[in-house]
Structure formats: C-alpha cells, structure tokens
Amino acid sequence: MKIGRPFADDARSCSRSIGSRRLLWLPERASEVSGHIWRSFVRQGYPVTVRERTAIMVNNFFLHVHPPRVHPHSLRPTYTLGLGLITALLYAILAVTGLLLMLYYVPATAEAYGKMQDLIFVVAFGRLVRNLHRWAAEAMVVAAFLHMCRVFYTAAYKPPREFNWVVGVALLLLTLALSFTGYLLPWDQLSFWAITVGTGIVSYFPLLGDGIRFVLLGGDTVGGEALLRFYVLHVGILPAATTVLIAYHFWRIRKDGGLARPAQAGNNHAATVLSFPRVAAIELLLLLALLVFLVPVSHVFDAPLAQIANPEHPPNPAKAPWYFVGLQELVSYSAFWGGIIVPGLVLLGLLLLPYLDRRPHGIGEWAFRQRRWAWILWTAFVLVTAVLTLVGAQFRGPNWNFYWPWEGWPGPG
Amino acid sequence: MLRKLLLLLSLALVAILVVIGRDVADPEWKQYQRAYFDLAMANARTEAERAWAEGQRLEIRQVEVKGLGRVDRCTTCHLAIEDPRMTSAPEPLRAHSALVQSHPPQRLGCTICHGGEGRAVTSLAAHGEQGEEPSRLLKGELIQAACFGCHGRQTLPPRDIAAVIRGERLVNQYKCLRCHQVRGQGGSEGPDLSTVGSRRDWVWTYAHLLNPQAMSPGSTMPDYPLTGDEARDMTAYLLTLRGPDGEVHDRRFLPQSPAPPALAARQVAEEVALRGLENIPAPVYRGETLFWGAGCGNCHAIGRRGGEVGPALTYIGRSRDAEWLERWLKDPAAVVPGARMPRSYLNERQIRALVEYLGMLGK
Numbered sequence: 199m200k201i202g203r204p205f206a207d208d209a210r211s212c213s214r215s216i217g218s219r220r221l222l223w224l225p226e227r228a229s230e231v232s233g234h235i236w237r238s239f240v241r242q243g244y245p246v247t248v249r250e251r252t253a254i255m256v257n258n259f260f261l262h263v264h265p266p267r268v269h270p271h272s273l274r275p276t277y278t279l280g281l282g283l284i285t286a287l288l289y290a291i292l293a294v295t296g297l298l299l300m301l302y303y304v305p306a307t308a309e310a311y312g313k314m315q316d317l318i319f320v321v322a323f324g325r326l327v328r329n330l331h332r333w334a335a336e337a338m339v340v341a342a343f344l345h346m347c348r349v350f351y352t353a354a355y356k357p358p359r360e361f362n363w364v365v366g367v368a369l370l371l372l373t374l375a376l377s378f379t380g381y382l383l384p385w386d387q388l389s390f391w392a393i394t395v396g397t398g399i400v401s402y403f404p405l406l407g408d409g410i411r412f413v414l415l416g417g418d419t420v421g422g423e424a425l426l427r428f429y430v431l432h433v434g435i436l437p438a439a440t441t442v443l444i445a446y447h448f449w450r451i452r453k454d455g456g457l458a459r460p461a462q463a464g465n466n467h468a469a470t471v472l473s474f475p476r477v478a479a480i481e482l483l484l485l486l487a488l489l490v491f492l493v494p495v496s497h498v499f500d501a502p503l504a505q506i507a508n509p510e511h512p513p514n515p516a517k518a519p520w521y522f523v524g525l526q527e528l529v530s531y532s533a534f535w536g537g538i539i540v541p542g543l544v545l546l547g548l549l550l551l552p553y554l555d556r557r558p559h560g561i562g563e564w565a566f567r568q569r570r571w572a573w574i575l576w577t578a579f580v581l582v583t584a585v586l587t588l589v590g591a592q593f594r595g596p597n598w599n600f601y602w603p604w605e606g607w608p609g610p611g
Numbered sequence: 612m613l614r615k616l617l618l619l620l621s622l623a624l625v626a627i628l629v630v631i632g633r634d635v636a637d638p639e640w641k642q643y644q645r646a647y648f649d650l651a652m653a654n655a656r657t658e659a660e661r662a663w664a665e666g667q668r669l670e671i672r673q674v675e676v677k678g679l680g681r682v683d684r685c686t687t688c689h690l691a692i693e694d695p696r697m698t699s700a701p702e703p704l705r706a707h708s709a710l711v712q713s714h715p716p717q718r719l720g721c722t723i724c725h726g727g728e729g730r731a732v733t734s735l736a737a738h739g740e741q742g743e744e745p746s747r748l749l750k751g752e753l754i755q756a757a758c759f760g761c762h763g764r765q766t767l768p769p770r771d772i773a774a775v776i777r778g779e780r781l782v783n784q785y786k787c788l789r790c791h792q793v794r795g796q797g798g799s800e801g802p803d804l805s806t807v808g809s810r811r812d813w814v815w816t817y818a819h820l821l822n823p824q825a826m827s828p829g830s831t832m833p834d835y836p837l838t839g840d841e842a843r844d845m846t847a848y849l850l851t852l853r854g855p856d857g858e859v860h861d862r863r864f865l866p867q868s869p870a871p872p873a874l875a876a877r878q879v880a881e882e883v884a885l886r887g888l889e890n891i892p893a894p895v896y897r898g899e900t901l902f903w904g905a906g907c908g909n910c911h912a913i914g915r916r917g918g919e920v921g922p923a924l925t926y927i928g929r930s931r932d933a934e935w936l937e938r939w940l941k942d943p944a945a946v947v948p949g950a951r952m953p954r955s956y957l958n959e960r961q962i963r964a965l966v967e968y969l970g971m972l973g974k
Contacts, residue, residue, distance in 0.1 A: 308680060315730035319684070320671060323635060479613050486620035490627065497631045505746060511810050596828060 251474040264477055265452055267470040271562065272457040273480070277352065280484055281345035285373075286444060287485050288338040291492070295331040296433065303383065305429035307422045310385035311506040318503070325500070326493070332501035333492055335377050339521050342373045350551075350576050353560045353569060354458035360552035362450040365443060367548050372440045374521060379432040381519050382425060390507035391516040393428070394420050399518070399529055402537035419509070459562035514596045523590035524583055530598050544579075640732050643688045644669045647704050654696065671732060676720040683720035683729035685737065692716065703734075724757040725749055739812075746812055749850075753813055753843065756850035764914065778848030781841055790832070793852060794912060794923035801832060808853040817846045898968025901961060910952075913972065921952060926973030936966045 242258070245251040255266040271277060302321060304313050317324035346366060349355055355363035382393045397414055401407040416423030451457065455465075463469070518526045528536030560568040595601040644667075651664040673684040691697040692707040693716070700706070707716075714724070722729040727748045731737035739746035749757055752774035758767055759775070769776060782788070788797030791804045807816065815826060820842040823832040837845070902908060910920035917923070931939075935946070940962050943950035957965065 312680070312682065312730060315728065316682075319730060319732045319736070326631065326635070476613070479617060483613065483617055483620065486617065486624060490620055490623050493624070493627050493631070497627075497634070508810070510806070 245474060248472065251472050254474055261474070261478060263448055264473050265456065266473055267467070268473050268477060269456055269459055269463065269470050271459040271463045273471075273476065277562070277564075278457065279344075279348055280480075281341055281348050283481060283484055284488065285338055285341040285345050286448075287481075287488055288334050288341055289440070289444065290485075291334045291488070292331060292338065293437065295327050295334065296437075298327050299331055300433060303429075305383070305426050307385060307425055307507070310383065310425065314384045314386070314503055318500075326496055329496035329499065329501045330492060333496055333499070335380060336520075337492070338373055339377055342370050346370060347576070347580060351573065352458065352562055352564055353572075354562065355552040355555075356458070356558060356561050357552075357556060359450075359454045359458060362447060362454060363552045364549055365447050365450065367545075369440065369443050369447060372436060372443065376432060376436045376440065377521065378519060379428040379436060382420070382428045383432065384503055385425060385507045386502075387504040387507055387511075387513060388502055390420055390509070391513055392519050393424070394512075395516050395526060396518040396522055399522070399525060399537050402529065402533045404534075404538065421509075457562070461558075461561070463562065515594055515598055517591070517594070520587065520591050524586035527586045527590035527594070530594075638732065639734065640671070640687045641669050643703055644690060647691055650700070650704070651696075674717060674720045676718075676723065679720075679723070681720050681722060681729055683716075683722050684732050685721040685725075685727075685729065686716065687732050688734065688737075689721075723760065724754060726757070747814055749813060751843075753847050753850065756808065756847045759851040760853070774844045774847040775851055776848075778844035778846065781845050782848055785835055794925070795919070796922050796926070804849065804852055806853060808850040813846055813850055816849055817842055820845055898964040898966070901957075901965050902968060905957065905961075907965075924969060924972060928970045928972040931969075933966050933970050936969055937962060940965060 242250065242254055245254040252266040255261050255264050299317070302313055302317055302324065304310060314328070317328050319325075349363065349366065378393075378396060381396075382389045397411050397420070400414065401411045403410060412418065414424070414427070415421075416427045517523055525537070525541060528540055530536070555572065559565070566573050589600075592603060593600055648664050648667045651667075652661065655661040655664055671684060672686045672690060673682055674686065675682050686692065688703040689705075691700065691704045692711060694706055697704055697706040720729060721727075725748050726746060727739045728737050728746065735741045738748050755772045755775050758772060764772075787804075790798045790800035791802065792799060793803075794805045797804075811819075819826040820835075820837055821839070823830045823834060902913070908917040910918045912918060912923040913925050927936075939946050940957065942954055943952040944954070
C-alpha cells in the first residue's frame with residue numbers, strides 16, 4: 199500500500215481504486231424510477247469529480263468531521279500508528295456494547311451480580327457483548343496512553359497545538375474514570391475490593407480526601423449508593439463529558455491546521471490531497487481490523503467475574519484495577535508521597551508540558567536526534583509506570599509482600 | 612490494495628460471526644436435553660409417552676425461588692430428577708433420591724441444599740468449579756450441613772445429620788473453642804467462627820483443617836493429626852455456622868410445627884404486663900416461656916433466636932451446673948465482679964424453673 203502518495207484526481211483512477219459504481223449499488227439506471235426517493239436521503243451520489251469529492255465531505259453527515267483535503271503526511275501509518283483513531287473507534291464500540299448491556303443491567307446490590315450471570319449464561323450473545331465491552335475498555339486505556347506517547351515522541355503538542363494536548367490529558371483521565379466506574383458494576387469480589395482500594399487512595403488527598411471519597415461513594419463504605427452513583431457516572435455523566443471533549447479534540451485538530459507535520463512537508467494547497475475516499479476507507483479498515491481482533495478474543499476469553507461481593511470477606515491481597523495498581527504500589531511505600539505528591543506532580547507536568555517545552559524542534563517526526571533528552575525523559579517515565587504496574591499487578595502477594603513469579607503465593611488467601 | 616483489504620476483513624468478520632453464532636446456538640445443555648428426550652422416545656411404550664417426548668422443546672428451565680432472590684436453572688440439564696424411570700440413568704439425567712418428594716424443587720429450587728451457582732447453565736460454572744474463589748457443590752455427607760439453613764437442630768432426626776453431630780463432637784474433643792469463638796462463647800486467639808459457614812467454601816475449610824499453614828500463611832493454629840474423615844465431619848459441622856445472610860428466614864419453607872414457642876412467650880408477656888411479674892405463680896409457666904417472656908432473650912440467644920448482647924446460651928447446660936446458674940441468676944455481680952448482666956427481679960420459684968430449663972440446654 200502506497201500511502202502518502204498524492205492521488206490522481208481523475209474519475210477513472212478513482213473508480214479503479216475503490217470499485218465501480220455498480221458494485222456499490224448506486225442508482226444510475228434505476229434513477230428514473232427511484233431517483234427521487236433515493237435523492238431524498240442521499241444528498242449526493244457517489245462522488246467522482248474533484249468537485250464532488252470535495253463537496254461530499256460537507257454534504258455527508260458522517261464524513262463531515264473530516265476536512266475535504268488532507269496532507270499526505272497525516273495518512274502515513276508509520277507516523278500516527280493509527281492510535282488516536284483506534285482509541286476513538288474503541289470508544290464507539292464501547293458505546294454500542296454499553297447500550298446493549300444497559301438493556302439488562304440493574305444497578306442495585308441485590309440484583310447486579312445475578313444480572314451479570316444472566317448475561318453470561320442466558321442472554322443470546324450476552325457473554326460476547328459483555329466480553330467485548332470489557333476487552334475494548336482495557337484496550338482503550340492502553341490505546342489512549344500509547345496515543346499520548348506517540349504525540350509526545352513526534353512533538354505534536356508544540357505550538358499551535360498546546361491546548362489540544364491538554365484536552366487529550368483530560369480525555370485520558372476521563373477514560374480512566376470511565377473504566378474505574380465501570381469496574382464496580384458487576385458487583386463481584388474483584389470489583390468491590392478494587393473500588394474499596396481505589397477510593398481508599400483518594401482519601402489520602404490532604405484535607406479534602408475523606409470528603410471527596412464520601413461524595414464519590416455516597417457514604418463511608420462501598421454500598422448500594424456507591425453502585426448507583428458509579429452507574430450514573432458510567433452511563434451518563436462521564437460518557438457525555440467524554441463525547442463532547444472528543445468532538446472538541448477533533449475540531450481542534452482541524453482548527454490547528456491538521457495533524458502536526460514538519461515545516462518542510464509543505465503547507466500550501468498543492469501539497470494536499472483529497473480526503474475522499476482514502477480517509478473514509480482507512481477508518482473503515484481500522485474498524486474492521488479492530489472487530490476482527492476483538493470479537494474472536496471476546497468469544498474465547500471471558501471477562502473476569504469472581505464470587506458475589508462480600509464486604510465481610512476481603513481478599514488478600516486486595517488490588518485496585520490494573521491501571522491504578524502502579525499508584526497502589528507507590529502508596530505502599532508512602533501514602534503521602536506516593537499517593538499525592540508524585541501523581542500530583544506527574545499530572546501537573548503533563549498539563550504544563552506544551553507550555554514549558556516550546557522549542558520548535560522535531561515537530562511531526564519521530565525525531566530522536568533533535569530531542570534526545572525529551573525522548574529519554576519520557577521513555578523513563580513510561581518504563582517506571584510500566585514497572586510499577588507490573589510489580590503491583592504480578593509480584594505482590596498476600597499482605598503486599600513481594601514474590602517472584604516462580605515463587606508462587608502461599609495458598610489462596 | 613485498500614479495497615482488497617476491506618473486502619478481506621469484511622469476509623473475515625462475517626466468517627467469525629457465523630462461527631460464533633453456531634457456537635452460541637449449540638450450548639452444552641441442549642445435548643443433555645436431546646439425550647433425555649431421545650431416551651424417553653426410545654423407551655416410550657404408550658402413544659401418550661411418545662407424544663410427550665416428541666412435544667418437548669429444547670429450552671432453559673428455571674425455578675425462581677420467591678423471597679430468596681434465587682434463580683436455579685439446574686433443571687435445564689438435570690431435567691429428569693422427578694422421573695421415576697431414570698433412577699439408574701447416568702448423570703445429569705438421573706432421578707433424585709426420595710428426599711425430593713418432601714422438598715419440591717418447583718418451590719425450593721436446588722442450590723438451597725446443594726450449593727453451587729444456580730443461574731449458570733454450563734456444568735463447570737454451575738457446579739462452582741470455575742473462577743478464583745470456587746463455590747463447589749456440597750458433596751456426600753457434607754450436604755447434611757445444608758439442612759440447618761432451614762431446620763432447627765431439634766427437628767432433625769440424628770441419623771440424618773450424623774456427620775454434623777460427629778463433627779461437633781470432634782470440635783469439642785479438639786477444644787477448638789479454647790481459641791475460637793462461636794456466638795460469643797470461646798477464646799479470642801483465633802478468628803470468630805460464628806459465620807464461618809457462609810464466609811468459606813467447604814474446600815477451603817476442609818483443606819485448612821488438614822493443613823492450616825498451607826491455606827493461611829503464618830497461621831498459629833496447630834496442625835492437628837486429623838484423618839480425612841474427621842476433617843470432613845468437622846467441615847460439615849462448621850458449615851452449619853452461618854451468618855444471617857446464609858440463613859433462610861422465610862418460614863414458609865418450614866413444616867408447620869405444632870406449637871410455636873413464640874406464642875406461649877407472648878401469652879406470658881401479656882400476663883406479665885397485666886398482672887405484674889411477681890404476682891404470677893411459677894407453675895403457670897415453664898422455664899422456657901419465662902426465658903422469652905421475662906426478657907432474657909433480648910440479650911441472649913438460644914439456637915438461632917434471641918439477642919446478641921450477652922453470650923449465646925445454646926449449650927450452657929454443658930458448661931454450668933444448676934448451683935452456679937442459680938447463684939448467677941440471683942446476683943451476677945456477686946459471682947463475677949463487674950458483670951454487665953443486671954440483677955434479677957425474679958422470685959425463687961421462677962429462678963428454679965429457669966435454672967431447670969437452662970441446665971437442659973445442649974445436653
């Protein structure tokens with residue numbers, strides 16, 4: 199696949215590259231019979247000429263988010279790795295599967311767990327939809343983080359894109375919050391104790407900690423109010439906020455002049471190519487690839503479901519969800535330093551990064567040589583995060599004692 | 612290139628969905644139902660039997676136990692439990708023992724006695740053998756422990772709860788209550804066992820008895836030289852110790868007892884209110900009605916009834932003799948300085964009736 203090479207704009211090459219009009223069943227002959235009806239819901243036929251292919255980006259509701267022309271640099275798979283798009287597509291998969299799950303789920307302590315079992319055992323494709331939702335959620339956390347890494351390494355946060363980086367950090371936090379609130383909903387031992395531990399970390403926040411935790415849980419312990427509150431956050435408040443911010447994130451990409459690219463890549467109209475059909479085709483391709491990967495995985499691997507939540511029987515060790523286990527590991531050294539100071543500084547650093555690092559070096563490129571120290575610092579940050587998460591998730595046994603993988607924990611809790 | 616990839620991935624996705632759809636359409640339980648109806652068809656002797664076997668649909672069957680929030684789908688696979696022709700069929704198509712007649716599964720479900728996951732319809736999950744903390748079916752004699760979920764000890768014939776009785780004897784023999792507490796009695800060295808039956812899976816309890824350190828690292832509990840049978844019997848007894856969550860409070864499930872003690876207690880309470888306690892002659896009531904009528908039960912429990920402020924008195928007759936009980940009831944502080952129990956306002960004869968009753972408990 200030769201991506202990045204400008205397309206020829208004539209009609210023949212277009213139909214060669216995407217298929218004849220008849221293949222897509224477009225009403226050429228039938229237009230005399232049904233043309234009027236067809237026109238009523240398709241505002242424009244399959245675009246062939248340059249003019250039509252420019253106009254369709256405005257005329258079509260679903261394509262409207264794209265610009266009519268893009269720079270070929272933005273289409274290079276080796277530049278973006280498609281990570282931002284993958285994150286957004288996973289969010290779409292989560293929205294669809296989440297809505298299906300809402301048809302069965304009841305956010306009450308007496309019923310939630312039974313509904314999970316009903317979904318798994320009785321509802322047609324319920325197990326598949328639940329697993330898809332779970333694995334897509336885990337994948338979205340990973341994809342959002344990797345997307346942030348890509349943007350850092352290619353210096354895409356530098357002016358004029360500073361604020362969109364800040365929006366991206368907010369979106370990462372929202373992704374974590376969505377995942378965290380969803381974690382409680384199955385109401386099993388894993389979710390109950392993970393949320394107990396996770397909200398316990400919140401209470402280390404100076405002065406306001408206990409208050410925030412109380413508001414979050416609707417009480418002092420994880421119970422019926424917390425379940426309802428997390429549910430409302432998970433299906434209402436957070437998705438609304440995320441959807442608006444994603445839309446804003448996309449909008450800012452266009453307003454900031456498209457994806458970041460090196461100055462020498464050229465900026466005039468002649469350097470750009472028509473978006474249609476390649477951009478839409480790439481997006482569809484990535485969606486299909488994600489589904490081809492996620493659907494079989496979700497059919498084979500079950501999302502975890504332990505015994506029903508039992509507040510009197512804490513597991514040992516009780517662990518936070520995996521993306522907060524690194525934080526839990528830090529807290530195990532020092533509640534104040536590990537729970538407040540370090541994560542606080544990391545968050546502050548992330549938010550201020552584009553305003554501190556303003557040198558226009560290496561924008562839009564994987565340029566290690568121009569930004570050696572930035573690369574080393576960020577890679578160190580990623581490695582420390584990964585090691586802390588790995589240690590917390592895999593090497594911590596009962597009483598948070600350290601165990602090598604070959605040692606094995608002494609007996610089940 | 613892009614076009615070919617799109618086509619390829621679309622076809623792959625369709626193929627994947629077809630494969631998954633076929634998987635979903637042919638679950639494990641359908642095999643058992645088919646086998647059962649085929650068997651019924653082959654053995655059918657009358658036209659009616661043949662018509663019945665032919666008319667059966669493959670579908671999930673469930674019992675919703677009202678008031679307990681239980682949904683048991685066990686009969687989806689074990690669908691012949693009440694079919695007398697299937698007494699020697701292989702599982703899951705074997706008929707249930709005669710016990711099923713007095714415990715109708717249409718009303719009680721299955722997990723109330725057998726444990727396991729009632730909502731599951733795959734054998735591994737339903738039998739509680741999956742996941743991090745399995746809740747396995749109660750096997751063999753362990754199932755005797757389940758009787759205590761609904762029935763009081765006195766109403767159960769000893770031969771039906773032999774393992775539990777042996778287990779209780781062993782718990783006394785090994786002096787478990789030196790360190791552990793059960794409903795307020797016993798030592799405080801080890802964990803309270805009052806609700807151990809609803810906290811722990813039987814496999815855990817059994818393994819823990821045989822090797823405490825393996826299940827609870829760093830446990831100070833001695834490694835008693837128990838045989839497998841002894842550990843099983845003790846497990847059966849420990850499983851009967853359940854918290855309020857593990858108990859069946861719905862009295863509709865119990866057989867009607869001839870004279871509920873609560874009624875007698877209420878009559879006494881009404882008389883006390885009407886005439887004053889001291890004016891009622893002792894022979895009017897026995898110690899038991901006095902216990903509930905005079906307010907002892909507000910703080911003390913006997914069996915599953917009563918309060919939790921003071922120690923449970925279920926087995927008090929074993930540890931205290933009549934002379935001690937009498938002294939205690941007259942003035943607790945004189946026996947144990949600083950005792951929290953208030954001084955008695957009962958008269959001599961009432962105290963004697965109460966001592967007689969308490970002395971019997973647990974014997």
